[in-house]
Amino acid sequence: MHGFANPRRFLKLARWLTPLLLASGTVMAAIALYVGLTRVPPDRLMGETVRILFIHVPTAWLGMGGWMAIAGASLAFLVWRHPLAALAARAAAVPGAVFTAICLATGSIWGRPTWGTWWVWDGRLTSMLILLFLYFGYIALSDASAREGVSPKIPALFGLLGAINIPIINRSVVWWNSLHQPPSITMGNSAIDAAYLGPLMLSVAGFSLLFAGVVLARMRALLADAQAEARLRRMASEAA
Numbered sequence: 001m002h003g004f005a006n007p008r009r010f011l012k013l014a015r016w017l018t019p020l021l022l023a024s025g026t027v028m029a030a031i032a033l034y035v036g037l038t039r040v041p042p043d044r045l046m047g048e049t050v051r052i053l054f055i056h057v058p059t060a061w062l063g064m065g066g067w068m069a070i071a072g073a074s075l076a077f078l079v080w081r082h083p084l085a086a087l088a089a090r091a092a093a094v095p096g097a098v099f100t101a102i103c104l105a106t107g108s109i110w111g112r113p114t115w116g117t118w119w120v121w122d123g124r125l126t127s128m129l130i131l132l133f134l135y136f137g138y139i140a141l142s143d144a145s146a147r148e149g150v151s152p153k154i155p156a157l158f159g160l161l162g163a164i165n166i167p168i169i170n171r172s173v174v175w176w177n178s179l180h181q182p183p184s185i186t187m188g189n190s191a192i193d194a195a196y197l198g199p200l201m202l203s204v205a206g207f208s209l210l211f212a213g214v215v216l217a218r219m220r221a222l223l224a225d226a227q228a229e230a231r232l233r234r235m236a237s238e239a240a
Helices: 005-040 048-080 083-115 122-147 152-161 165-175 194-237
Strands: none
Touching: 005 048, 005 194, 048 083, 048 122, 048 152, 048 165, 048 194, 083 122, 083 152, 083 194, 122 152, 122 165
């Protein structure tokens, strides 16, 4: 595992893995969305709005999963001090924020016909909104760390502290009297009809592969920028 913390080994792996993840994720997500949005029957209670499930669930999962990736990479950076770990956390932030924003938007679209309003200050919705703001804060801190000399430990610690919000999101429908429905899928059990479960799992898998591919692509781009800046600094010092 430590071997892939070497930038050259990482780039060699990421060069072929990135397009593979992006292509396979795109195909899987496209199939899942086609089936979910056009082929499955309307739900008996929710009607056509049930189709939002095939976008809302994977984006919610990846909004939370993206922050856990940030927290894990931040912990690795604080323990081993390897810059690739900090780079991985930074690379996961923007796609994680995008998925969180899509989750909130699709949740609002679903909530309008279901609850009669675009937004309620429900425990699940509020904690997801907090997650989006945490992403914004982390992106600002990591950019400042890269360009303005702020210690990289600061965004890493912020990434770890922000992870406290993840179990709050997960358990909010249990801890508080929530309008949001309880978890439909738990360990070894599912309350979702089989007609929806297959396309939903395919959608989650496809979007997860897309997320991983985007993170690898961003890591490659950020690493190239860092190497270019290092070369410029070296040339400037030699010229002086």
